[in-house]
Amino acid sequence: VIKLDDIRKTYHTGEVEVHAVRGVSLEILPGEFVAVMGASGSGKSTLMNIVGCLDRPTGGRYFLDGTDVSELDRDDLADIRNQKIGFVFQGFNLLSRTSARENVEMPMLYRHDQRSARELHEKATRALETVNLADRADHHPSQLSGGQQQRVAIARALVNQPALLLADEPTGNLDSRTSIEIMGVFQQLNAQGITIVMVTHEPDIARFTKRNVVMSDGVVTTDAPVADR
Amino acid sequence: VIKLDDIRKTYHTGEVEVHAVRGVSLEILPGEFVAVMGASGSGKSTLMNIVGCLDRPTGGRYFLDGTDVSELDRDDLADIRNQKIGFVFQGFNLLSRTSARENVEMPMLYRHDQRSARELHEKATRALETVNLADRADHHPSQLSGGQQQRVAIARALVNQPALLLADEPTGNLDSRTSIEIMGVFQQLNAQGITIVMVTHEPDIARFTKRNVVMSDGVVTTDAPVADR
Ligand SMILES: Nc1ncnc2c1ncn2[C@@H]1O[C@H](COP(=O)(O)OP(=O)(O)OP(=O)(O)O)[C@@H](O)[C@H]1O
Numbered sequence A, B: 001v002i003k004l005d006d007i008r009k010t011y012h013t014g015e016v017e018v019h020a021v022r023g024v025s026l027e028i029l030p031g032e033f034v035a036v037m038g039a040s041g042s043g044k045s046t047l048m049n050i051v052g053c054l055d056r057p058t059g060g061r062y063f064l065d066g067t068d069v070s071e072l073d074r075d076d077l078a079d080i081r082n083q084k085i086g087f088v089f090q091g092f093n094l095l096s097r098t099s100a101r102e103n104v105e106m107p108m109l110y111r112h113d114q115r116s117a118r119e120l121h122e123k124a125t126r127a128l129e130t131v132n133l134a135d136r137a138d139h140h141p142s143q144l145s146g147g148q149q150q151r152v153a154i155a156r157a158l159v160n161q162p163a164l165l166l167a168d169e170p171t172g173n174l175d176s177r178t179s180i181e182i183m184g185v186f187q188q189l190n191a192q193g194i195t196i197v198m199v200t201h202e203p204d205i206a207r208f209t210k211r212n213v214v215m216s217d218g219v220v221t222t223d224a225p226v227a228d229r
């Protein structure tokens, strides 16, 4: 479902060029469950943003379900994101002036489904139940703990039941037990056929996935299946 | 140096009351190195904000270096924060329109020290070197990875050489090796006499400290020294 062919990304900051991704080639098949690990600054989020159609590579090709994503204009990319992809951002990116439930409803509004407000409300509530936050549905992000904000971001990524779930450090602010609960949710979704790619820096969390990809300085240095999974 | 006496904090959200902290009594002596752990939503950040003089308790007393903090007005509190405390926020709280170096210089500007711009620049650069980010000093937060932003927040908390360092999940976005480097920095500072209280959800990180306090539903349930430290 994901085919990265010699992907490169260079940022230009003032006079300096930062080569964040320097030639990554990777294939991820439908139903896979991949952990992406690597040092701070090694290019993981940059790669995730390209895979999530949030950013364009500077070089190389990205095929999503066989379509060359570089051929698509901004509206097509937005459609793909809304139809196929759920994204959990490393910094959550919640809207601060709306409640947790409204934040979770947002991706459904972008899809122009003919759903009633009541149906949206219910779907959002169920997504919040999945992450144990139904009792915080009316709180605004500033009225939530760090780990609760992270879980709202996860619920929002799941609410459209995307075929591809991309999660950037989804357990970075969660205690061990809550992290294990979230990984349980991810394993369930993966068993239902959802392809999952997640960045994590914790080996204990990576162990819940089926394949570990390690990045270092913008390239992939290791790509191996997880033992006995 | 820190004496919490039956501290309580209740938030009022609409019609609902959230009892975030429900009676915490704790004493932390100068030079201690304490990890605060506990489930997401258990009240850790709320407690840290009270200890860091960023928020007032709803009940109970907080003595910092023998002074009853509830007696102080907002200007006195601000002075205490600038003179004695370095705070690493769970959400970083960096200023997005200024560079990493300028973000790190900020606490020094609040102190009205008679320092030249060049001295501030140097001190900030050295703080960034401590967290391995000197080469990103001119980047703005949006041009930094999540872990790099976190390290800028850490450098900013250290730049005034505070007597008390409070860190809320300082390694949540860092890979294992960078986390170990940061914990090494913290251990060095602690050996020099700085009192450190840090929230973490990772037991492997808590092991670098000397005392583990566990919170659950707004109260402290465990408070024990770390074996062989
Ligand atoms: N401004 C607020 N208004 C209402 N409730 C709040 C507010 N801030 C925090 N809370 C609630 O208080 C409780 C404790 O929050 P706190 O941020 O202290 O948790 P935490 O232990 O730091 O969690 P995490 O590990 O997820 O960061 C949570 O249930 C949260 O929903």
Ligand SMILES: Nc1ncnc2c1ncn2[C@@H]1O[C@H](COP(=O)(O)OP(=O)(O)OP(=O)(O)O)[C@@H](O)[C@H]1O
Binding pocket: A011, A012, A013, A018, A019, A020, A038, A039, A040, A041, A042, A043, A044, A045, A046, A047, A090, B136, B139, B142, B143, B144, B145, B146, B147, B148, B173, B174, B175
């Ligand atoms: N907009 C930008 N402009 C310039 N440089 C950038 C920009 N965004 C990221 N970078 C740089 O690109 C490199 C890779 O960043 P990226 O966010 O992909 O790292 P990461 O692996 O996700 O790190 P972390 O684990 O800390 O989140 C970093 O060195 C960062 O400083």
Ligand SMILES: [Mg+2]
Binding pocket: A044, A045, A046, A090, A168, B145, B146, B147
């Ligand atoms: Mg990142």
Ligand SMILES: [Mg+2]
Binding pocket: A145, A146, A147, B044, B045, B046, B090, B168
């Ligand atoms: Mg917190």
